Amino acid sequence: MRETVKKLPGSFSRCAGPNCGVMKGVSDRWWIMWTSLGDSGVPVMHLAPWDEKLAQTESALPVCGERCAQKLQSQFMGNVLESSRHKR
Secondary structure (H helix, E strand, C coil): CCCCCCCCCCCCCCCCCCCCCCEEECCCEEEEEEEEEECCCCEEEEEEEEEEHCCCCCCCCCCCCCHHHHHHHHHHHHHHHHHHHHHC
């Protein structure tokens, strides 16, 4: 049985999903997530299809798929709620 080996891109990306760590292959359908402060000063989470240039930005979180994106979104929401409780 012949194994298929995926070539990795020039820059290595590892999934930022909790307990994942999968390395990105060339044909994978990955996403990029990042957070920022919105116009009103509240935290905002962004999600975009994979883009090599965007993946190189400092705050980019490479995500291997929907499950890891959902886990990161859940963590983000929990962190925002916890932070707002401490401000009261």
